[in-house]
Structure formats: C-alpha cells, structure tokens
Amino acid sequence: MIEEGDQVLIQKANVFRLVKVERNKKIFTEKLQFFLDNAVGLPLGSKFEVRNKQLFQVPHDSGVNQVPSEAEVDTDRNNEKIQDDNRSQKLTKEDLKEMAKQGAKGEEIIEQLAQNNANFKDKTSFSQAKYLRKKGKKYLNYITILRPTLRLLCNMYMAKSPSKICHLRVDTLSQMLTVGNIHAHSKVIVVDTCQGLVLGAVMERMGGLGTLVQVYHGDFPFRHAYDAFNFPASFDETMMPYPMNQLNYIHCPQSIKDGLQREDQESGVTSNGEEAMDQEVTKDAEPNVEEQKVEVAPEDSISAPRTEQLLTEEQEGVSDSKEKDENCTAGKASSSDTEVNVEGESELLTGTPNADGPTRKRPPWKQYKKDPARLERQRERKEKIEQARAVLQQGNMDGLLIACKFHPGPLVEALLPCLAPSRTFAVYCQHREPLVDCYNRLRAKGGVLKLQLTETWLRNFQILPGRTRPDMQMSGTGGYLLSGITVTMETDSTSSTTEPPLKKAKLETD
C-alpha cells in the first residue's frame, strides 16, 4: 500500500527516484511534475498516467507495445528502402507542440508521428516496435510507484551515483548476503560506507530479529539508503551503532567514554554550534570530494541536470523532516544528527561543497547544548555504544560484512576476533589489491578457513523471438570479495603436534 510518510520509488521508463509520500507536495521527475495525493492508499506497484499534475491509475500494459511473437516475425520486409534523412517525418516541432497544447495523449502523438513518418510502414515489425518504444520514452507520461526493494535501490544507486555505494554491484552484494549467511536471529557486524545500503540489506534479511552492530565512520551513523526500506520502528531496537575510531578500544571501556567526551568537548569549544557542525561535515566530506573529482565527474556531468534537481528535492525532504524532528523531540536517537550528515553528503553530490554550509534553523548553540531532548539523545547514543561494545567484547558474533571506502585490512583484523568460531565473513572492496593484502594478513594470523578472493561477472540478455543476444553494454566490474570461515585458534589439549596454521595452508594448496 502506498502510504503517507513512507519512502517509495518512482519509476519513469528506466529512471528511478526515491521520494517520501506526502500530500500536496509536488514531485519532479524526468520532466514530469505531479502530486502523489491520488496514489495514497493504492497498492505499491501501481502504474499511473500523469495528467494535469495529477496521477490516474492505469493498467500495467499501458504504453507498453507488444513484442511481436514468433509467428508474426516478418521475413518479407527489410530495411532496404528506408531513407535515413530528416525528411521522413512530416510533422514539425510546432505541430507537436500544438497537439500537446490541445491536450493530446502521448499515445495519440506517437500514433500521429508513426503515421506521418514516411518510412514507418516499410520498417520491419522489429524496427517498428523499436521506433514506438523510442517515441514512448519521450511522449508517454506513465510512472510506476514501487516499494524500494534492495534490488531496485541497487539499480538506482548504480545508475545515478555508483561512487556513493563504492561501485558495489547488485550481484556482488547478493553474494555478500548469502556467503555471510545473513538470516533472522543472528548477530551481525556491518561496516558500510555505501549510504547504509548494505546495512539496510542486512536488516531486511534479519527481519528485525537479532543484533546488528553498525560500525560507522565519522561522528554519527549514516543511514540514507537504510531509511528507504521503511523498517518499522521496532527494528531500530536491534541496531547498535559503534564508532569506527573506537575499534581499537573494544576491550577498554574507559577509552570509549573518553573518546566520546573528547568529541563533546571539541564541539563545545566553539561557541557556535553550527560552526562546529559544519566543520564536522566538511571534515568528513573532503576525501569524498576528491574521489568524486577523480572518478565520478564524467558520469555525473552526463546526468547533471537531473541529479541536481533530484538533490534539491532530497535536501528539501531532509530539512522538512529535521524540522519535524525538532518539534517532536521524541524522535529517534541521533536522527537529527544523522541528517546533518545527509545534507553534507548531498552537497557533495552536487559537486559544490558549500563552505558556509546550508543555513539551518537551529537554535543558538548555547541554548541547544542544554536542550534536554538533545542531552537525552546523547545519553541514549552513549548507552547504545556501550551496549555494542559489550556485545563485541563477548566474541560470539555470527557474521561480519564490510563494504567501505577504507582499506579493509585493519577493519577485518579488528573485527574478526569478535566472531564466534565457525562463522562466516565477507569483505567487499572496489579494488583487488587491498583484498590481497587482507588475504595475506589473515593467512599469517590463522584462525580462518576457506579464504576466497572472488569476483562475479554479470551479463544481461535480450530475449526476443529471433533476436536473442547479450546486451551490447555490460558492467566492467562489480568489485571484489574476500570471504572465509572462522575457526578456533587453540589446538586440542590432547594434541602433541602443534602445527602452525601456515603449515596447514601449504598442505591445502598441494
């Protein structure tokens, strides 16, 4: 059901956008503008036509032209007589504009275009279908409202901003989830700098049952993609954030408190809270900016107008919910803090890191510092961190997934001891070399079996009668994965021969 307050994906042709369902809020996507009001209460997966900025539900085959079946495939026609000049179309741009003004439906325009195209009749049925499909993309105003599933979110991020999810491709993520044996009632550690996509995927597979320790980088847990899953509030209770910069202090509780206090003091030094916040954001943002400049610039420039529009929207959404959060102090712990980070990241995307930071409607720092709601949130957060530490200390976690922009070696070394024996882990990296390093470190340390460095290869196919073939384009890389199983390090007490792990490793390779 499409419900107010939920996040949904809006699909227009092959483009997806994540939006929050709100009444009276104009959505912009792919040159369309509309309100979601009419969709509220209808099933997710419904298809709509956009007319006068309103949505009207339509059957799913609307605007989809039928694929010619085997029997209809014509052999007598070919494209021999097709003239490739711009004169084949009799309708002018002005004609089309006029038709649109008169309120002609997309289908009608396309029909006119086909009729007035001198070549259309001579085309093979395949070319005809292709022509209609192409025009359909331009003139049909259909959208579908979908549940943001992991599958669709992966596609969306991959198409829009792969660097935000460290180029983690859907097949690679799917391997992580199975190889990591993620399931309900397990205790899993996740390190994720992929917008919280992996975190969300893991939470979905755990169904809110078990324990999920989120090792986060920066000052606050970041869960942009995670929020898209619309998890019930109860799922949050199984989630324990733990700061990455405290991983060396898992076994020293005192240091954790110190660390947090230091963090508080730091922000306290500046009399103006906003400044302090902004520093945090940019500090966090810098490495990303560089990365984007180097790698993502070409992609982003192609889709620049669309992305920007989208971001303005996203930012709007963010500040809206922050306002709400401040009015309603019973909000989730640290949620308003998280949003500061969200904004930081959004700025990144637009490629214009704003030195002054976005203007926020926060009360002055002195006042805000003493805000009981804020102090309460902070206390809760610390409590959760303490809980996470206690859980990690026990060393009987069931799984570990790492997908982040950092060198995974130190992370694996710090976190692997938190796993019980005979449990699985999977480490993702966009590059192969850091995983080779990880592999060697783990081999040297021992306590792991079935260490495997892998890569998956993904190819899409077009399956049509008489026209089956692989797609012309395919993804060049989906990143690399290192996985393995933990085992006990100690040798059985009855043992007389203590073999070092490396010796065993040799035995395996021959």
Added chain:
Amino acid sequence: MSFVRYKAIVEEGDVVIVYLTHESMFPLTLEAGRIFQTRFGALRHSDIIGKRFGSKILCGGGRGYVYALHPTPELWTLTLPHRTQIVYTTDISMLTLQLDLKPGSVVVESGTGSGSVSHAVIRTIAPTGHLYTFEFHQQRAEKAREEFSDHGLSNLVTVTHRNVCTDGFGLSDVADAVFLDLPSPWEAVASAKLALKKAGGRLCSFSPCVEQIQRTCDKLRSHGFCDITTIECLLRTFDVRTIALPEPDLGQPDSCVQTRHEGSETAQSFTFKSAVPPKDMPGHTGFLTFATLYPQVETS
C-alpha cells in the same frame, strides 16, 4: 539442531560439516561410538560431540586433524549428496536478491531436486516464511522431506510429490515469489501466475539453454508478466600468490661492471603479490530469467 539457527556446542544427532582441506569437506550426522575414516585417519564422532563448532578435531590418533563446522546452506550446497544437477551459491545469491526474499516471504519452488536452492531459500525466509516445494520424482521428494526434517526445517517447508507441468501447483494467491528449475519451465508459468499473490510478486526461472528461456519469456509475456530480464552470473575465484619474475639479463658493457658488483651476485627478480585468475573456470551455469507480476487494476 537447525540449519537456520546458529548454536555454539555440537550435540549428538547434529550435522557437522567436516573440513579436511579447501577442496575436501563432507557432512556428518553424529552418533556417539561411531568412527568415520578420513584420509587423515579415523575420526571418532564422540571426539566432536561436546566441542564448539569450529573446533579442531584430531584424528588418526593425533596424526592429523579436521575442523567441525556449523552447517550453513552454502556449505550444504558444496557437500550435499547429488541426486540431480544443482544450482550453486552464485546463482542462488542472485535469485534470492532478485526475488526480493526476506523473512516472512512465501515461496513456491519446482523441482526440489537435491534441495540446494531450497535450503538457501528457507534460511532467508525463516522464521515466519514458508517454502512450498514440488518434485515429481517420488524418491527425491521423500529424500528431501527427510533431509529438511533432519536439518530442523520441517515447519518451514512443505514438500509435495507432483508433476507441476501437468497438474499445476494447486495454490492460489499465496506466494510472494516462484522459482522454477524445470526442463520445461514454460509449462508451469500459468499455474505459477495463479500461485502468486494478487497483490503481485516475482518469478525466476533457471535454465541452461537459450531455447528454454526463449519459450519461457514468450509465455511470461503472454501471461502478463512485466520487467522480464535475463542474466547470467559467473564466479571467478582468484589464487593469491607471491610471484617472482626474473629480471632479464640485458648484457653488461664494461662501463657498467662496477654497478653490477654493487648489486647482489645472484640474478635479481621482480617479486609481487598477485591474485591470479584461474586457467579454467565454469563458463556457463544457466540463464536466470526474472519477471514481475504487478497487482491487477480493478476496473471500475
């Protein structure tokens, strides 16, 4: 024990996956007093019982050792008794994600085969979901039922002995997802559509041959399935090695003799750590075709 719930200590009657080497593992159901012969020597079941999963177990009177691992669907896929061709973890991962499976999902599967897919699916949809799996080979159906029970999964799965191509699934409006691994999957499309929830769902068909997916896709289109996509996903495993390439000897003109003496006497080599792709690897498993059934619009 249950394959879908980790525990710490091995008990009698449990299944453990005995690990000898990377390439050699086998499942073992533990019975006190029994002995299993491995190539590292005799392994006494009672040496495993009471230990932690993941422990090193001596065998052959201390001559060698193995590890006793907690079973997972992935280890099961690698070690299960083959009654049929099976689908492996790479494809299973992809179909699990593409079918939007999660705890609570209701899934319909045919054929059950050796239960490789079934185990992985059950793991993901537990504890509140259900798998209805159909197999027209009587012994395979029975064996699968037995295994599910031994693995503590009975309450999560229903095995039905039936020919789904002629007799259908006999289910309507229950499933979130359907998985087909049949010689002629197109014959099951109509009843798969019936089995899917009216609110919509996903379908996946696994077939090795192009002709099979061709016919399946035609059928899916004519039955109103949308977003039909077909993919192929392969796994490449790298061998991590240290490699030393000898430096070439380009000759030693007199003027350079000195430099030569400063370097080491032996020939130098360029040494590096590398992830080496395999010489041979599986080049095809099967095509995975996915499709969505959207909720039907009530015509008012």
